[in-house]
Amino acid sequence: MKNDGSSPLLLGIESSCDDTSAAVVARDALRSNVVSSQRVHAGFGGVVPELASRAHQRLIVPVVEAALEEAGVTRADLDAVAVTYGPGLAGSLLVGLSFAKAFAFGLGVPLVGVNHLEGHIYSVFIEPPAPPFPYLCLVVSGGHTELVLVEEGFRHTRLGRTRDDAAGEAFDKVAKLLGLGYPGGPEIDRLAATGDPAFRTFPRTRLPGFDFSFSGIKTSVLYYLNKFSEEERAALLTNRLPDLAAAFQQAVVDMLIDPLRRAVRETGARHVAVVGGVSANTALRAAAETLGREEGFGLYMPPLAYCMDNAAMIAVTGRFKLEAGLTSPLTLTAEPGLALR
Numbered sequence: 001m002k003n004d005g006s007s008p009l010l011l012g013i014e015s016s017c018d019d020t021s022a023a024v025v026a027r028d029a030l031r032s033n034v035v036s037s038q039r040v041h042a043g044f045g046g047v048v049p050e051l052a053s054r055a056h057q058r059l060i061v062p063v064v065e066a067a068l069e070e071a072g073v074t075r076a077d078l079d080a081v082a083v084t085y086g087p088g089l090a091g092s093l094l095v096g097l098s099f100a101k102a103f104a105f106g107l108g109v110p111l112v113g114v115n116h117l118e119g120h121i122y123s124v125f126i127e128p129p130a131p132p133f134p135y136l137c138l139v140v141s142g143g144h145t146e147l148v149l150v151e152e153g154f155r156h157t158r159l160g161r162t163r164d165d166a167a168g169e170a171f172d173k174v175a176k177l178l179g180l181g182y183p184g185g186p187e188i189d190r191l192a193a194t195g196d197p198a199f200r201t202f203p204r205t206r207l208p209g210f211d212f213s214f215s216g217i218k219t220s221v222l223y224y225l226n227k228f229s230e231e232e233r234a235a236l237l238t239n240r241l242p243d244l245a246a247a248f249q250q251a252v253v254d255m256l257i258d259p260l261r262r263a264v265r266e267t268g269a270r271h272v273a274v275v276g277g278v279s280a281n282t283a284l285r286a287a288a289e290t291l292g293r294e295e296g297f298g299l300y301m302p303p304l305a306y307c308m309d310n311a312a313m314i315a316v317t318g319r320f321k322l323e324a325g326l327t328s329p330l331t332l333t334a335e336p337g338l339a340l341r
């Protein structure tokens with residue numbers, strides 16, 4: 001090992017979507033986590049892949065340097081470089097991956113490729129208390145909604161997934177219908193805090209097994225808004241926006257919590273993690289806590305700073321993989337459609 005402290009010391013890099021992030025982690029603790037959320041997409045109502053890739057190119061060097069500086073280490077102290085190689089946007093993944101490969105090669109240290117979903121799944125290990133294995137993990141982000149049984153040794157069994165939109169995608173699309181900016185999740189969360197969820201009961205989609213579906217709720221909100229004349233709609237969006245946000249949010253939370261409850265009962269899970277961007281949602285966190293009390297399981301959710309995409313979760317997952325001897329060749333390629341294994 002290169003550093004003489006609590007080695008190994010890992011640099012983690014994340015660039016799968018529109019956040020450029022770098023983090024340094026040691027065995028005992030996270031040393032730094034720098035996230036630069038790209039502002040270039042705000043006016044487009046979503047992420048523009050070409051702009052994201054260019055912004056990553058601009059940001060990757062300063063972000064990595066900031067992470068090293070904040071951690072109080074130099075590149076020579078690093079023992080390995082962990083990086084997201086999928087799933088995500090091809091052009092975005094390539095920037096982080098190419099940088100990580102060159103960095104690892106130049107330093108003569110191992111490269112550790114990390115699946116972005118694994119990053120979210122192990123984000124509950126960034127700060128204690130960490131769950132014991134096995135645990136049931138609900139991954140709710142802008143690109144994914146999956147229910148996964150996580151066992152020791154990187155064994156993942158998918159119990160359910162969304163058949164169409166991801167939960168975060170539903171938040172973002174409905175936010176757009178409500179005239180809010182991107183990403184819409186945090187905006188809806190903020191508005192819903194003062195709204196009445198009973199304002200309207202949007203229909204909940206319930207599928208057999210533990211699968212999810214969120215395209216119906218988006219359409220329900222659209223049809224509801226289209227019932228009104230333009231003036232009425234404008235008045236509704238001016239006067240009842242918090243109520244609409246709260247009613248929609250409650251529907252999404254119910255559609256996440258219901259399959260989770262059934263999965264907990266069926267698997268007898270004693271420990272449950274809720275991770276990913278949507279796990280920052282106030283109502284979802286509260287509902288997961290209530291469910292935990294009702295069903296008697298231990299609940300683990302990352303602190304808000306580690307719900308959305310970040311390199312800390314990639315570095316922590318990379319540390320587990322390194323400890324298990326799971327390093328990657330320098331020929332590792334970006335896999336935009338990478339599934340959880």
Ligand code: KG4
Binds near residue numbers: 140167171278308
């Ligand atoms: O995990 P993440 O940063 O990126 C992906 O891997 O997709 O998740 C981003 C998603 C976006 O859809 C965003 O609207 C949603 O997480 N999100 C939220 C909240 N904060 C972020 N959704 C609901 N409530 C929030 N507080």
Ligand code: ZN
Binds near residue numbers: 120141142276309
């Ligand atoms: Zn993510």
